[in-house]
Amino acid sequence: MTPDVTAPSRTTYRDVRAAILSRITDGTWGAGTILPSEMELAEAFGCARATVNRAMREIEEMGLVERKRKSGTRVRAAPVRQARFEIPLVGDEIAANGGTYRYALVSTATLPAPDWLRGRMGLGAGDRVVHVTAMHYADGAPHQFEDRWINATALPEVLEASFDKQGPTEWLIAAVPYSEVEIGLMAVAAEGPLCDHLGHAPGAPVFRVERTTWWQGQAITHVRLNHAPGYRMTTRY
Amino acid sequence: MTPDVTAPSRTTYRDVRAAILSRITDGTWGAGTILPSEMELAEAFGCARATVNRAMREIEEMGLVERKRKSGTRVRAAPVRQARFEIPLVGDEIAANGGTYRYALVSTATLPAPDWLRGRMGLGAGDRVVHVTAMHYADGAPHQFEDRWINATALPEVLEASFDKQGPTEWLIAAVPYSEVEIGLMAVAAEGPLCDHLGHAPGAPVFRVERTTWWQGQAITHVRLNHAPGYRMTTRY
DNA sequence: ATAGATATTATGTCTATACATAATGAGGTT
DNA sequence: AACCTCATTATGTATAGACATAATATCTAT
Known part of the structure; x- marks a missing residue:
């Protein structure tokens, strides 16, 4: 009974990652922008800081942002893009x-x-x-x-x-x-x-x-x- | 005072990652081997499961192991090695x-x-x-x-x-x-x-x-x- | 024996909390 | 101004506990 209409699943790090990513790729957060802190984002997304942390870490891995303690997370000016090639047998x-x-x-x-x-x-x-x-x-x-x-x-x-x-x-x-x-x-x-x-x-x-x-x-x-x-x-x- | 001789710092995910990695590269855990579960490793290393999890996830990222729910983590037979090239300006x-x-x-x-x-x-x-x-x-x-x-x-x-x-x-x-x-x-x-x-x-x-x-x-x-x-x-x- | 239901297991992820650490900035001293 | 000390801040990481999920193993009814 009571079929849940809203599917109350929690915010995952994937959700957060996608949200941040789209704000970067659509230009809302342009190059040089300093993103809100993990705490602020966690509050905004309604999740734990660890969740935001993982999302941000992965975006950093992709080479889109730079993170530094105390300074925060800033969108890279020049994308140090890294190409990953699979080299199978x-x-x-x-x-x-x-x-x-x-x-x-x-x-x-x-x-x-x-x-x-x-x-x-x-x-x-x-x-x-x-x-x-x-x-x-x-x-x-x-x-x-x-x-x-x-x-x-x-x-x-x-x-x-x-x-x-x-x-x-x-x-x-x-x-x-x-x-x-x-x-x-x-x-x-x-x-x-x-x-x-x-x-x-x-x-x-x-x-x-x-x-x-x-x-x-x-x-x-x-x-x-x-x-x-x-x-x-x-x-x- | 009391200079601590043993530096009782905790086990980090880097420690765990290095330990697992060296067991793989030195052949202790050869191709096809199924690694101990996260729980077992956590106990062995004296750390939380989340720590082992992060270490193992990163090793998976590198392409050295394959992870599947219930089956566990196995050392890859053929390294689907991925070459990462930085492409700067x-x-x-x-x-x-x-x-x-x-x-x-x-x-x-x-x-x-x-x-x-x-x-x-x-x-x-x-x-x-x-x-x-x-x-x-x-x-x-x-x-x-x-x-x-x-x-x-x-x-x-x-x-x-x-x-x-x-x-x-x-x-x-x-x-x-x-x-x-x-x-x-x-x-x-x-x-x-x-x-x-x-x-x-x-x-x-x-x-x-x-x-x-x-x-x-x-x-x-x-x-x-x-x-x-x-x-x-x-x-x- | 075979198909389907069920239990079990290892990983996947989230939370709340705590402390560590690097980097910055503010104040005060020289 | 130059230099030190110290507080502040954002990220970095560890932990215990919880629940989710995929995949396998087992059990049961046919």
């Missing part, structure tokens, strides 16, 4: 877009680390590495050429590994716990095996993701993920 | 690296929106746009070639604006409140004015950031930020 990425994924090993070799790699990974003169190249296809078409180096001194198991069926990324995920990572994005000119495998003309622009991974201070692997022509990395917010 | 970026920034307007024009842009920005047949191109220099050397289109129908003030001294980005920040954004990263071949201004050979790989901005559902601006050879966007975590 190639296979997952392709499957998520409804494509069929295929993996093919191109080559493997064990050799002393070349100079440029020693610098990048901080390896010693005697360190040996495993070099793996492989292709990732989406719906039969070339999608990504993977060019990976794995530190065999830090990870001797890699010498036993075969990358016939399973890509080195998957193998590494299983072999090494979570680690520190450096990611670089760049445009380079196509050359060498890259052209053959991805169908780039020599010198054509290639979108490359470079990633170096450390575990407990030791470099584990360095990879260059070269993408087929037309690849874009996008995000929206 | 060019001037700020250059200044932050200790360089000297210089801006130079290249051209401005008002014209009907070309077809490709109408599609991208969702403009009508009659809509006019302002096209601005400009250069950004770091220590005298070309750094970025900006190629921007601004919706003059949605933002008629742009017709009066001069971009002699101030870049269009700065002008837009002042003119438009916070907005919805789509960012795309790609590698393209250098052509046209780009080569002249950035010193790229025709066909050379260019790292381009494309950004489209909406405000209240209306497309405001579309910009292509073309970078000088050798540019890398990097992040580490």
Whole structure:
């Protein structure tokens, strides 16, 4: 009985966040404005200060406001916008877009680390590495050429590994716990095996993701993920 | 008096976060492991559940664990790693690296929106746009070639604006409140004015950031930020 | 055995209160 | 004016308790 007409649910931090956000995006609280204090907002919204706090903290995370003790919360003049890109496994990425994924090993070799790699990974003169190249296809078409180096001194198991069926990324995920990572994005000119495998003309622009991974201070692997022509990395917010 | 030797400060969510994190990164809690419940951890760490909750929420944010009601918190098998790149104003970026920034307007024009842009920005047949191109220099050397289109129908003030001294980005920040954004990263071949201004050979790989901005559902601006050879966007975590 | 109802569990969130801490500003002293 | 001290203020964080909600496990009737 007595069906509640008004749905008396409490104010959530999402409500507060949305309310504050819309006041910022519609210009009511323009750049430089100092927002009311958490206490005032809590009273205005009829909720606890902790609720307002969480809402404001998340808006700060987004880069829209700056918070400082005693001074309060001010709307940023220049949005230090941060773009967040998800970097999933190639296979997952392709499957998520409804494509069929295929993996093919191109080559493997064990050799002393070349100079440029020693610098990048901080390896010693005697360190040996495993070099793996492989292709990732989406719906039969070339999608990504993977060019990976794995530190065999830090990870001797890699010498036993075969990358016939399973890509080195998957193998590494299983072999090494979570680690520190450096990611670089760049445009380079196509050359060498890259052209053959991805169908780039020599010198054509290639979108490359470079990633170096450390575990407990030791470099584990360095990879260059070269993408087929037309690849874009996008995000929206 | 009585200098406290033990500094009996309470366990913070940072402590808890660090403790959990290190157990994950050192492999104690490997991929697939289900962590103890918040209650159990709270007891173990001698703190309130809310403290553990915040720590775990942040670790989830980082993409290391997955949380589900009733099931609990499990360490992710494949790290859906998300790379976060800060995208500051060019001037700020250059200044932050200790360089000297210089801006130079290249051209401005008002014209009907070309077809490709109408599609991208969702403009009508009659809509006019302002096209601005400009250069950004770091220590005298070309750094970025900006190629921007601004919706003059949605933002008629742009017709009066001069971009002699101030870049269009700065002008837009002042003119438009916070907005919805789509960012795309790609590698393209250098052509046209780009080569002249950035010193790229025709066909050379260019790292381009494309950004489209909406405000209240209306497309405001579309910009292509073309970078000088050798540019890398990097992040580490 | 199978389907549906019910209990259980872990996370999700809100509240009220308390104290910590950084930053600012006011007063007073030199 | 320059410098110190101290009060004030807004945010930062911890806590105990409560209820909400999603997902799973279990129990029951068919």
